[in-house]
Amino acid sequence: MTPHPRLPGELADGDSLTDSDHSWPVSASVTKYDSPYLSLRIDTIVDPAGGEHGRAVVQPNGAIAVLAIDEYDRILLVEQYRHPVGRRLLELPAGTLDVPGESALDAAARELAEEADVAAEHWESILHLVATPGYSTEAWEVFQATGLSAVPHADRTQREAEEADMVQWWLPFKDAVDAVLSGRITDSLTVAGILAAQVLRTR
Structure with a gap:
């Protein structure tokens, strides 16, 4: 290990640090x-x-979110009332891992269908993170979904409570990044997913 030449701490290279x-x-x-x-x-x-x-x-329970992108580079956001903060938030479709034996990918596909009546052909895991490690064990995974299609009307979920009041929006990806950086989108899982996708586009 090499000390920082002027400040407390050790110097690290890009591949040397990881969560332990x-x-x-x-x-x-x-x-x-x-x-x-x-x-x-x-x-x-x-x-x-x-x-x-x-x-x-x-x-x-752990949770997943879905960054669904259509063929015109628009991402899907759901607007949902969140009582603890007393506000309607713009979020990626998301949900908890509350079905025994269900994989994270299967949960993501289920939540996309339940919250937005959308199915996807292609899936990619783009981000893993822990929500609030100071007091919670909750872990999150974000999937990117493409090759989108509408769920047939006969197979759609009857949404209840806050989900019954959801509104679905399609926002150009660039505008979604701008909305995050301007503070118009504040849900942390949504912010992380959008910014991770933006970084992956520029690598």
């Missing part, structure tokens, strides 16, 4: 809440010096 599976021991764990959607537990973790620290851990 190294974990601290857990000396105690107590479940405070449990449901099919998420659970909450309090862990006591032990640092390398032997000190103990209580940490809340929220365990939701």
Whole structure:
């Protein structure tokens, strides 16, 4: 390792750093809440010096999102009311991994059909990320979907609650990037997916 010549820290090259599976021991764990959607537990973790620290851990199901792009380079966004923030947000079609045994890709195809009545022929995983690692185990994956077609009317899902009030929009990809950078699109999974796709286009 080589120290930075002027600032604290070590110099790294592009391939030398990656997230690590190294974990601290857990000396105690107590479940405070449990449901099919998420659970909450309090862990006591032990640092390398032997000190103990209580940490809340929220365990939701993982989630996927779909960056669906049509033949005119427009991406699909759904506008949905999100009660915790009290706003209607523009988002990629997305959902949780809440079907036992279902793969992330199958969940992505299901959510695209359920939320937008759209199917896709071609799929590519473009991004993995963790949502809020300071207190949650939730992990996300973004898929890019192309070769789009409409789900037949007889096979469409009857949407309920907030999803019944969804609106679907098709936005030129460049305009979607601009909407992210101007703060008009703020959902973090949507922001990450759009910017990842933009980077992949320029590599």
